[in-house]
Amino acid sequence: MYTWIHKFGSPKHFYRIAGKVIPWTAAITVILFLYGLYGALITSPPDYQQGESARIMYIHVPAAWMSMFVYMILAVAGAIGLIWRIKIADVMAQASAPLGASFTVLALATGSLWGKPMWGTWWAWDARLTSELILLFLYLGYMGLTTAIEDKRTAARAGAILALVGVVNIPIIHYSVDWWNTLHQGATVTKFDKPSIHIDMLIPLLVMAVAFKLYYFTVVLVRARADVLFNERRSAWARDIVAKVKL
Amino acid sequence: MGGYGLYVWSSYALALVLLLGNLVAARVHRKKILQDLISRLRREKSS
Amino acid sequence: MTPTRRRRMIMVVMLIVGIGIAVGLAVTAFQSNLLYFIDPSEVVQGKAPENRNFRLGGMVKEGSVQREQDGLTVRFDVTDYAESVTIQYTGILPDLFREGQGIIANGKLNTQGVFVASEVLAKHDEEYMPPEVAASMKKPVMNNPGLETKK
Secondary structure: OHHHHHHHHOHHHHHHHHHHHHHHHHHHHHHHHHHHHHHHHHHOOOEOOOEHHHHHHHHHHHHHHHHHHHHHHHHHHHHHHHHHOOHHHHHHHHHHHHHHHHHHHHHHHHHHHHHHHHOOOOOOOOHHHHHHHHHHHHHHHHHHHHHHOOOHHHHHHHHHHHHHHHOOHHHHHHHHHHHOOOOOOOOOOOOOOOOOEOHHHHHHHHHHHHHHHHHHHHHHHHHHHHHHHHHOOOOHHHHHHHHHOOO | OOOOHHHHHHHHHHHHHHHHHHHHHHHHHHHHHHHHHHHHHHHHHHO | OOHHHHHHHHHHHHHHHHHHHHHHHHHHHOHHHHOOOEOHHHHHOOOOOOOOOEEEEEEEOOOOOEEOOOOOEEEEEEEOOOOEEEEEEEOOOOOOOOOOOEEEEEEEEOOOOOEEEEEEEEEOOOOEOOHHHHHHHOOOHHHOHHHOOOO
């Protein structure tokens, strides 16, 4: 395990393994999206209360899950970068931030598009919506901080500390609907008893969730791989690769 | 879409724009880095 | 693990624990401000602010919805199954508004104890199912758990 981490942590191996993984995750992402969209838009039934507007959920819920998942990657990678000084961790964290911010924007916007017809308002300052908005500001703050600092190592360290400070927001987002009266409803799938969603809706939802996750891994690896090559541009292996590239 | 077409399709359209946008941005990022590294290598060789 | 790494690890853990405690205390102190709405029992117990807008949440009581002559004003009772309060509202109701559904109204109490709302929002529950399934279950919508108040 430990040697595996070190191997994957070495830039040369990371570049090689990521290059092999990307085409596979990309292909599976496309297949899952096609299957998930078919389920979400065509085969899944409308909801007994919300009618067809429930289809927004197939985008909204995976986006909201990803907004929190990517933030956890940011925090865990930040901690690894701080403690073990593994450079790949910093690269992964910084490549993840714009994706995480996009997922957060998508979750907030689709929530709004569903809230207007269903709740009767685009926005409410309840605990769930507000904490998700704070998550967006954490992402933007992280991106601002890491790009504003010239020195790469200082930038990574400052970003990691911000990411770790903000990690307290994640349980708040998740449990806000249980801890306080909110306009947002409680958890449907991620609760201890049986999910309160019909199986014909649950399957497309889970397929979309996996598609979003693989999409994230594909794109983050493309970005991180390029950054690794740039960081290692003075090493022999990186020069070999650059010499062979044809654009 | 039972009268909710505008809301549903806007959601899916926004998802498409954001996901494709991030993919294109990542590929452009990679291409820029490769171009930069190639020109650095050429400069080194010629000097 | 080397001593330096252990030291860094302890610092990371302390950072998270410290921030966690600080935020936990702050959140507990502002607990009441984080509540998006209060329920009818609290209104009946006189815990509602006077002469000031607040949000009231509850289930629309079955058979209580009455439309006035003008076609836009509605009167209905909201209940938390212990107490109920009458709401009067003029305007367009959200699509999810129906009897037995959870709602949140923003407004204030008048002198007769009627809650005059300037805004009515529908609260959704966490159930998702096709209409046929809901019909076959013949589930009384009153059992809809969307608006259980959290303490």
